[in-house]
Amino acid sequence: MASSTDQNGQNGHAEVLGSEFTRSVIESMGPNTSPRLREVMTALIKHVHDFARDVQLTTDEWMAGVQLINWAGQMSDNKRNxxxxxxxxxxxxxxxxxxxxxxxxxxxxxxxxxxxxxxxxxxxxxxxxxxxxxxxxxxxxxxxxxxxxxxxxxxxxxxxxxxxxxxxxxxxxxxxxxxxxxxxxxxxxxxxxxxxxxxxxxxxxxxxxxxxxxxxxxxxxxxxxxxxxxxxxxxxxxxxxxxxxxxxxxxxxxxxxxxxxxxxxxxxxxxxxxxxxxxxxxxxxxxxxxxxxxxxxx
Amino acid sequence: MASSTDQNGQNGHAEVLGSEFTRSVIESMGPNTSPRLREVMTALIKHVHDFARDVQLTTDEWMAGVQLINWAGQMSDNKRNxxxxxxxxxxxxxxxxxxxxxxxxxxxxxxxxxxxxxxxxxxxxxxxxxxxxxxxxxxxxxxxxxxxxxxxxxxxxxxxxxxxxxxxxxxxxxxxxxxxxxxxxxxxxxxxxxxxxxxxxxxxxxxxxxxxxxxxxxxxxxxxxxxxxxxxxxxxxxxxxxxxxxxxxxxxxxxxxxxxxxxxxxxxxxxxxxxxxxxxxxxxxxxxxxxxxxxxxx
Known part of the structure; x- marks a missing residue:
């Protein structure tokens, strides 16, 4: 991604947790993860982290997103999703x-x-x-x-x-x-x-x-x-x-x-x-x- | 993204809805969107679409994710998130x-x-x-x-x-x-x-x-x-x-x-x-x- 960084930081947000952090999250998956779940979660974690870094997502913005998602579940039932x-x-x-x-x-x-x-x-x-x-x-x-x-x-x-x-x-x-x-x-x-x-x-x-x-x-x-x-x-x-x-x-x-x-x-x-x-x-x-x-x- | 495609399809998943589709979703945002929300949603939509294309996410897998997210909201309250x-x-x-x-x-x-x-x-x-x-x-x-x-x-x-x-x-x-x-x-x-x-x-x-x-x-x-x-x-x-x-x-x-x-x-x-x-x-x-x-x- 254009604005991603690594922990040695080559660009504008040099200090932000970078690709090494992302790799550590991905590598925490154990050996008994199914190959397909590993593939999906690896890509999901990379994209979610890159998204957060790309827009320099703040805790308040992230929490607004969490609340939106929790609200979605709370409104969902067997007649509504x-x-x-x-x-x-x-x-x-x-x-x-x-x-x-x-x-x-x-x-x-x-x-x-x-x-x-x-x-x-x-x-x-x-x-x-x-x-x-x-x-x-x-x-x-x-x-x-x-x-x-x-x-x-x-x-x-x-x-x-x-x-x-x-x-x-x-x-x-x-x-x-x-x-x-x-x-x-x-x-x-x-x-x-x-x-x-x-x-x-x-x-x-x-x-x-x-x-x-x-x-x-x-x-x-x-x-x-x-x-x-x-x-x-x-x-x-x-x-x-x-x-x-x-x-x-x-x-x-x-x-x-x-x-x-x-x-x-x-x-x-x-x-x-x-x-x-x-x-x-x-x-x-x-x-x-x-x-x-x-x-x-x- | 390495495996993204456009609608004229240059690679392996040539026929999958590609960057033109993603652009059409992003461009549906109206003129009164706040600049920051536009920035965040543009990046979010791109990353979510690229994630789906990268792993060739199926409807069953996506729905499993939706259910996981709805479940999260349903378990959340003022004491749990x-x-x-x-x-x-x-x-x-x-x-x-x-x-x-x-x-x-x-x-x-x-x-x-x-x-x-x-x-x-x-x-x-x-x-x-x-x-x-x-x-x-x-x-x-x-x-x-x-x-x-x-x-x-x-x-x-x-x-x-x-x-x-x-x-x-x-x-x-x-x-x-x-x-x-x-x-x-x-x-x-x-x-x-x-x-x-x-x-x-x-x-x-x-x-x-x-x-x-x-x-x-x-x-x-x-x-x-x-x-x-x-x-x-x-x-x-x-x-x-x-x-x-x-x-x-x-x-x-x-x-x-x-x-x-x-x-x-x-x-x-x-x-x-x-x-x-x-x-x-x-x-x-x-x-x-x-x-x-x-x-x-x-």
């Missing part, structure tokens, strides 16, 4: 998602791109029947969409039966059901299984932009960084099928605001979709056909 | 202490070196009379020490009257009073004021090595890193006087184990002390004279 949200607003979840999933499959034609999970997925969403709705408290300003498509293996080109399509979205007030006492449990979320032809379908809402929670450390940090708190309109999807690499992604309304400055940096061009008018269906005014290509399993 | 302890075990508190205090005064002869605050200081410790004890539940295996000395301004060379010497230490069971329901409130801590000659004195315990808490994320991380959890025997001090730079430090028993491998990396050679036998005092078997030199205020 503020530590995750702090990572999201500095782009870290998008980056590790890219490292883990997208980079490996980007060159494979037809594979649907991944996007971050976000903090509002629930592992206990109910399984629902194709053609049914996930909107049980449809708001007055909500536009109902029939969303449907086929899940396909890009390896074989064949549709995948019995794939699960887990979908979740916020209501038009910007809240997921677990954030909103006025929505019923599991409103706007559900798991659908593809039929023998690999098809899924459900009614949902046209998504709308919404603010991420402002009452915690992520909201506070966004405010300090003079950034807005909005996410563009999107629907979350998690798609799994036997023999295929599971996909976590989000699709974005191409007409939404905030596509170019998502507060959590999740938008990808290939994930933008267009909602079109639907005719002759009293249950929905819009339609979205969205088919999903899965890569083969690891 | 596990976020701080996580920083301590990777040397960060010692580093920022060094940046903030020691580096600036190291060249001034006679200034007592600083050391980390640690998570067990309390802002509401009682003021006690010189010559009294801080040990109200003296354990059977405890050795009582009369600790005394003079607080001096290194600028003027004069002793400082009305300086406050805030002292706190663990009992021989390794627990501070707020961790131990068997100790009375504020046992083994107190604030003493120097007299007209700059002198302070109190009875305390000879400190003993102890383990840092094992039941939280810091203990878990130490275990994963195959490191021990012990701190060498030490007494905490915070010394303040009008016109002088406040000092937070620790003094270490030169006969203690773990001096060379303190789990929080706080030991400095100049802070090692020798306890000597005390004669003709029924209240103490040991004595420690320890005088403190303060630098002038900022």
């Amino acid at each position: 503020e530590g995750q949200l702090l990572c999201d607003i500095i782009g870290l979840e998008s980056l590790v998602d890219d490292i883990t999933f997208s980079a490996a499959t980007r060159s494979t034609s037809g594979v649907t791109a991944s996007a971050v999970l976000g903090p509002f997925w629930r592992s206990d969403a109910p399984i629902r029947e194709n053609g049914t709705t996930i909107s049980f408290d449809t708001p007055e300003d909500g536009q109902v969409v029939l969303m449907h498509g086929t899940v396909t293996s890009v390896e074989t080109g064949e549709p995948l039966a019995d794939a699960t399509v887990d979908v979740w979205q916020a209501s038009t007030n910007g809240l997921y059901e677990q954030q909103d006492p006025k929505q019923q449990d599991h409103n706007l979320r559900g798991v659908f299984k593809t039929d023998a032809e690999g098809k899924y379908s459900f009614y949902c809402l046209r998504p709308t932009p919404y603010p991420i929670p402002q009452d915690g450390p992520a909201g506070k940090l966004l405010d300090l960084m003079d950034r807005h708190i909005f996410r563009p309109a999107h629907i979350h999807l998690m798609v799994c099928a036997s023999g295929c690499r599971s996909l976590t992604t989000q699709i974005f309304d191409e007409d939404s605001t905030y596509l170019s400055n998502d507060s959590v940096f999740a938008v990808k061009d290939s994930l933008k979709v267009r909602f079109v008018p639907r005719k002759d269906d009293p249950k929905a005014e819009l339609e979205l056909e969205y088919s999903i290509g899965l890569a083969k399993a690891y | 596990e976020g701080q302890l996580l920083c301590d075990i990777i040397g960060l508190e010692s580093l920022v202490d060094d940046i903030t205090f020691s580096a600036a005064t190291r060249s001034t002869s006679g200034v007592t070196a600083s050391a980390v605050l640690g998570p067990f200081w309390r802002s509401d410790a009682p003021i006690r009379e010189n010559g009294t004890t801080i040990s109200f539940d003296t354990p059977e295996d405890g050795q009582v020490v009369l600790m005394h000395g003079t607080v001096t301004s290194v600028e003027t060379g004069e002793p400082l009257a009305d300086a406050t010497v805030d002292v706190w230490q663990a009992s021989t069971n390794g627990l501070y009073e707020q961790q131990d329901p068997k100790q009375q409130d504020h046992n083994l801590r107190g604030v003493f004021k120097t007299d007209a000659e700059g002198k302070y004195s109190f009875y305390c315990l000879r400190p003993t090595p102890y383990p840092i808490p094992q039941d939280g994320p810091a203990g878990k991380l130490l275990d994963l890193m195959d490191r021990h959890i012990f701190r060498p025997a030490h007494i905490h001090l915070m010394v303040c006087a009008s016109g002088c730079r406040s000092l937070t430090t620790q003094i270490f028993d030169e006969d203690s184990t773990y001096l060379s491998n303190d789990s929080v990396f706080a030991v400095k050679d100049s802070l090692k002390v020798r306890f000597v036998p005390r004669k003709d005092d029924p209240k103490a078997e040991l004595e420690l004279e320890y005088s403190i030199g303060l630098a002038k205020a900022y």
Whole structure:
């Protein structure tokens, strides 16, 4: 790093604990550390120390950071993950998602791109029947969409039966059901299984932009960084099928605001979709056909 | 960074979101960000992203880290700071202490070196009379020490009257009073004021090595890193006087184990002390004279 120093100090902050100190911290790891943990912690310790030296971090600033992080844990529970949200607003979840999933499959034609999970997925969403709705408290300003498509293996080109399509979205007030006492449990979320032809379908809402929670450390940090708190309109999807690499992604309304400055940096061009008018269906005014290509399993 | 990439990718992980992505996150900060916060966050975002790219951090590994951090907040309260302890075990508190205090005064002869605050200081410790004890539940295996000395301004060379010497230490069971329901409130801590000659004195315990808490994320991380959890025997001090730079430090028993491998990396050679036998005092078997030199205020 440009402004790092060693204990013999060659530059401006000559006396600050330098690379020898950092090495002593790294070398305190014992022989029974797993090789991967050693690799991760070695890099983490180096970067954290270099960061502190680069900006000449003071104890007061560091303690403000500690308090922000403790606050994140204190606000987190089984319905909310503020530590995750702090990572999201500095782009870290998008980056590790890219490292883990997208980079490996980007060159494979037809594979649907991944996007971050976000903090509002629930592992206990109910399984629902194709053609049914996930909107049980449809708001007055909500536009109902029939969303449907086929899940396909890009390896074989064949549709995948019995794939699960887990979908979740916020209501038009910007809240997921677990954030909103006025929505019923599991409103706007559900798991659908593809039929023998690999098809899924459900009614949902046209998504709308919404603010991420402002009452915690992520909201506070966004405010300090003079950034807005909005996410563009999107629907979350998690798609799994036997023999295929599971996909976590989000699709974005191409007409939404905030596509170019998502507060959590999740938008990808290939994930933008267009909602079109639907005719002759009293249950929905819009339609979205969205088919999903899965890569083969690891 | 050696393995960083840009979005056109020149090396091994050619497709991973690279420096352009990082730049877009940094540039999302608005014009009303304070210059210092912009400087700190710019460096933090760069280092966090480079860390993730350097080790090719996966979503599962990142989420394990998020959970560790949330756990830290959930275990923290007004008597415990596990976020701080996580920083301590990777040397960060010692580093920022060094940046903030020691580096600036190291060249001034006679200034007592600083050391980390640690998570067990309390802002509401009682003021006690010189010559009294801080040990109200003296354990059977405890050795009582009369600790005394003079607080001096290194600028003027004069002793400082009305300086406050805030002292706190663990009992021989390794627990501070707020961790131990068997100790009375504020046992083994107190604030003493120097007299007209700059002198302070109190009875305390000879400190003993102890383990840092094992039941939280810091203990878990130490275990994963195959490191021990012990701190060498030490007494905490915070010394303040009008016109002088406040000092937070620790003094270490030169006969203690773990001096060379303190789990929080706080030991400095100049802070090692020798306890000597005390004669003709029924209240103490040991004595420690320890005088403190303060630098002038900022």
